[in-house]
Structures are given as C-alpha cells and as structure tokens.
Amino acid sequence: MELRCGMRTTKCQLLVTSLCVMLLGLSIATLSTVTHYGLRFTLISNVSLDGNAYKVIHHTAFYFGICLSMTLILAALLSSAATVRESQCLTAMGFFCFALAFCGLIPAACWRYTHSTEVEDSMMDVYDFVYEEVRRNISSFRRHELTAIHEAFLCCGKHSPFGDTTDVQNETCPPDQVHDGQDCLREIQDFLKKHMDFVFSLLGIAIGLTVYGMFLTSFLWFSIHFSSNLYRKGKYILRER
Numbered sequence: 001m002e003l004r005c006g007m008r009t010t011k012c013q014l015l016v017t018s019l020c021v022m023l024l025g026l027s028i029a030t031l032s033t034v035t036h037y038g039l040r041f042t043l044i045s046n047v048s049l050d051g052n053a054y055k056v057i058h059h060t061a062f063y064f065g066i067c068l069s070m071t072l073i074l075a076a077l078l079s080s081a082a083t084v085r086e087s088q089c090l091t092a093m094g095f096f097c098f099a100l101a102f103c104g105l106i107p108a109a110c111w112r113y114t115h116s117t118e119v120e121d122s123m124m125d126v127y128d129f130v131y132e133e134v135r136r137n138i139s140s141f142r143r144h145e146l147t148a149i150h151e152a153f154l155c156c157g158k159h160s161p162f163g164d165t166t167d168v169q170n171e172t173c174p175p176d177q178v179h180d181g182q183d184c185l186r187e188i189q190d191f192l193k194k195h196m197d198f199v200f201s202l203l204g205i206a207i208g209l210t211v212y213g214m215f216l217t218s219f220l221w222f223s224i225h226f227s228s229n230l231y232r233k234g235k236y237i238l239r240e241r
Helices: 002-037 039-047 054-085 088-114 118-135 140-153 166-172 184-233
Strands: none
Touching (some): 039 054, 054 118, 054 184, 118 140, 140 166, 140 184
8 A cells, every 4th residue: 555655656746747857858959949040159150260169069059958858858758658557668768768868967067067168268269250350351251240240249349459449340330339339258258158057057957857757767667566566466366176
C-alpha cells in the first residue's frame, strides 16, 4: 500500500515536472531563434570577419539551444507517457533524455562562467572594426553597415582617441541620436549583459529541472519494478489433480 501511495505521489510530481520541462524547452527554442535571427545579432554576425569569434559563437549557440530544447521536450513527452502507462522502458528513456540534457547543460554553464565577457568583447570588437573603417574612409559599404548598427542599437558612435569623430557620427547616426545618443560600446555591453544574464538564468532552471527529473524517473522506474514483482508474488495458480 505504501509503495503504491508513493508511486502515485511520484507520478503527480513527474507530470508537473514534465509540464515545466516542456515549457522550458519551448522557451529555450524561442530564445535561440530570437538570438539567431534577431536584428541586432544578425547585423553583428554579418559584419564580423572570419577571424572574429562572434560568428562561431552565434551559430554554435543557436544549434546548441535547438538541440537542448528538443531533448528537453522529448524527455517531457517520454516521462508523461511513462507516468500514464507505467512503462519501465519509457521511464528509462525519459531518464536517459534528462541525463543527456544535463550533460549538455553543465559544460554550457561552465563555459558561460569561465568566458563571462567573451561574447561582449567579440561583439564590441566588431563594432570597433567597422567604426574605424568608416572613420578612415576605407570603404563606403562599411558606412551603411555602421548606420544600420546605430539604428538597431539606438546609439551614436564612441569616444575615440584617434581623432575627431563628429563627421562620422553626423553621417551615420539617427537624427535624434546625434547629440544625445548613448555610446555604442556601452549600449552593446549593457544589452548583451542583460541578454546573457537571462540565458544564464534559464540554464540554471534547466539544470535544476533535469536533476529533479532524473530523480523522479529513477524513483518511478524502481517503484514500477518492485510493484510488478509484488504483484507476481501475490498471484496464485490452481492446478488440476
């Protein structure tokens, strides 16, 4: 009786956890898509040179986010099906998906912790490169790119120690940002800091839910296993003499 009561409690908790994991997976997929196809990110990615790390980070983050979201959604579906059908096979598959997601989340969280400013630095390096190209009048095409960046981030130029930047800012900044616009390096840094803090929060929630999901699926697997054994032990077969 206690085993069946504990199993019912675990099943309810696993269903709620699966729903949360499903929503988390959809949120990660949405965030990955917005990050990859968002105007500000795509502008910097298109402008960056092959030697800059931002383009690699940009594409890697998108594919990692999509794979992670699919794994979490699959884990939620398998866990829900295992809860309803009390299937050991589905429970084991759900546990494997949770473990797989966990193995991907830990390196991602460690990378974010050890490379806390790499994304911001690479993005600001791209802006620095485009700005200096325009200031030295090397390429007219760069002027259109710099104008697009200023319009996307609602900022205007930067403080440069290499000379007067008034002409560059007058030509490439939006009219309402020429005199009162924010420094673009500061604006890019603040924007990315908020974005990465949100990403890191999602990673923390995902790690907590995957660990809890692994615990619940493993407990449910053992509950189903022992419940099945008890059922078989209590079954009697009458034989004819």
